[in-house]
Amino acid sequence: MSQFNDIDFYSTSEKYSKEQLEIRDSIRDFVQSDVIPIIEQCHIDGRFPKELISKMADLGLFGPTIKGYGCPGYDYLTYGIMMQELERGDSGIRSFASVHGSLAMYPISEYGSEELKNHYLPKMNRGELIGCFGLTEPNFGSNPSGMVTRAQKQGDHFILNGHKRWATNGCIADVAIIWAKGDDDKVHGFVVDTQSEGFTTRPIEKKFSLRASVSSEILLENVKVPASHKLDVVGLKGPFSCLNLARFGIAFGALGAAMACYDEALSYAKNRIQFSKPIAGYQLVQSKLVKMFSEITKGQLLAQRLAELADSHQWQPQHISLAKMNNVRIALDTARETRDILGANGVTHDFQCGRHMMNLESVVTYEGTEDIHRLILGQHITGLPAFDR
Ligand code: TGC
Ligand code: FAD
Numbered sequence: 001m002s003q004f005n006d007i008d009f010y011s012t013s014e015k016y017s018k019e020q021l022e023i024r025d026s027i028r029d030f031v032q033s034d035v036i037p038i039i040e041q042c043h044i045d046g047r048f049p050k051e052l053i054s055k056m057a058d059l060g061l062f063g064p065t066i067k068g069y070g071c072p073g074y075d076y077l078t079y080g081i082m083m084q085e086l087e088r089g090d091s092g093i094r095s096f097a098s099v100h101g102s103l104a105m106y107p108i109s110e111y112g113s114e115e116l117k118n119h120y121l122p123k124m125n126r127g128e129l130i131g132c133f134g135l136t137e138p139n140f141g142s143n144p145s146g147m148v149t150r151a152q153k154q155g156d157h158f159i160l161n162g163h164k165r166w167a168t169n170g171c172i173a174d175v176a177i178i179w180a181k182g183d184d185d186k187v188h189g190f191v192v193d194t195q196s197e198g199f200t201t202r203p204i205e206k207k208f209s210l211r212a213s214v215s216s217e218i219l220l221e222n223v224k225v226p227a228s229h230k231l232d233v234v235g236l237k238g239p240f241s242c243l244n245l246a247r248f249g250i251a252f253g254a255l256g257a258a259m260a261c262y263d264e265a266l267s268y269a270k271n272r273i274q275f276s277k278p279i280a281g282y283q284l285v286q287s288k289l290v291k292m293f294s295e296i297t298k299g300q301l302l303a304q305r306l307a308e309l310a311d312s313h314q315w316q317p318q319h320i321s322l323a324k325m326n327n328v329r330i331a332l333d334t335a336r337e338t339r340d341i342l343g344a345n346g347v348t349h350d351f352q353c354g355r356h357m358m359n360l361e362s363v364v365t366y367e368g369t370e371d372i373h374r375l376i377l378g379q380h381i382t383g384l385p386a387f388d389r
Contacts, residue, residue: 062097076310134175199218
């Protein structure tokens with residue numbers, strides 16, 4: 001795979017600190033040397049490359065915004081840059097880090113007791129324990145408020161029963177953040193040891209997307225969880241606050257996938273000769289390239305501004321929705337256009353665009369579908385929720 005040529009038309013990286021540039025370059029090098037050479041085969045085989053976990057930990061990719069407990073406490077822009085570089089390699093590898101860091105470590109750091117934080121966070125930061133997040137159920141995806149998983153208080157324990165679906169990392173996780181309704185009918189979060197009796201997982205197979213990521217069902221049958229493992233947050237704002245962080249990472253990450261595809265499309269178009277000249281010399285191909293280039297540039301500005309709002313504590317969930325919705329859409333469109341520019345070669349695993357394209361079909365759905373984010377914004381600007389209650 002040829003070296004990656006950066007795209008930064010409006011010089012967004014001029015705002016990066018020296019440390020941020022070093023972090024970007026270290027992850028870019030890791031992706032080039034460790035991810036790109038194996039990822040196409042992992043995708044074909046449907047295998048998550050566990051062998052990358054310790055290097056990812058060394059790069060500070062797990063829980064990067066968490067302060068203390070062995071975590072680096074980086075700002076949001078740094079976290080965004082990290083996710084962008086990682087997803088240039090593969091959305092599934094970024095998913096692993098997003099779910100482990102933003103959806104499993106973050107709720108422990110934000111809502112867990114000191115004991116839970118001390119026990120889990122340093123080991124999770126080092127990649128010695130892996131986390132997953134169980135919110136979605138077979139019949140409740142966009143509408144998690146309908147969840148039927150239950151947590152019943154019994155003395156100093158809770159008993160969990162239910163069925164979670166689509167948990168990224170589920171089958172390889174040591175710890176699961178499970179969201180369940182309590183006796184008060186409100187949503188609560190639990191830090192569950194996956195070795196607990198009654199906790200079982202099974203892989204979701206036959207995926208054509210995110211094949212290098214583990215997607216799992218989680219079955220909970222009378223799982224006994226100590227009361228001390230209940231998170232200190234009540235209601236859906238618990239899981240949604242974690243999703244804010246993960247969705248932010250996706251807004252940056254999707255740009256990485258888009259940049260990888262655009263780079264591939266440009267290089268291919270400059271070298272592929274049809275009729276009398278390289279196809280990059282034809283107006284219709286240039287129009288496609290310019291569209292990708294413009295959308296990536298606009299997406300970068302959106303992500304950068306979102307990071308500024310986050311770092312100055314001014315961000316609102318709706319800001320994140322716009323960036324997630326837009327940047328995943330433009331990444332998916334860029335991957336599809338690249339596939340087209342590569343002609344028949346675009347449908348082979350000799351090039352990246354097909355894998356990115358299939359991956360992005362999941363990214364556009366998870367962490368709130370494109371339409372759910374459209375409706376979050378619709379509610380914000382009209383004051384009228386379009387969701388049935
Ligand atoms: P609603 O009544 O609007 O809100 C319930 C409570 O939550 C609060 N809230 C938020 N708090 C923090 N951050 C946010 N983004 C928040 N959004 C809402 C809200 O203020 C309220 O608090 P309170 O105190 O009044 O109780 O909730 P709703 O049930 O009407 O839902 C609205 C809707 C549809 C927007 C929401 O349910 C939604 O976002 N649905 C999408 C579900 C989703 O994103 N699932 C993701 C599952 S995890 C995943 O996909 C991981 S893939 C990762 C990977 O592999 O990379
Ligand atoms: P549905 O909610 O059934 O939606 C189907 C369609 O209906 C969509 O187009 C949607 O936009 C539309 N729709 C729904 N409601 C409305 C409405 N009110 N108005 C208009 N249109 C509407 N979940 C986890 O909890 N943890 C994970 O780690 C995780 N990882 C995932 C990994 C992968 C690879 C995938 C594919 C999913 C993952 N998910 C995870 C689940 C993901 O969050 C859900 O798939 C997503 O929230 C959508 O839910 P759903 O698939 O049930 O679709």
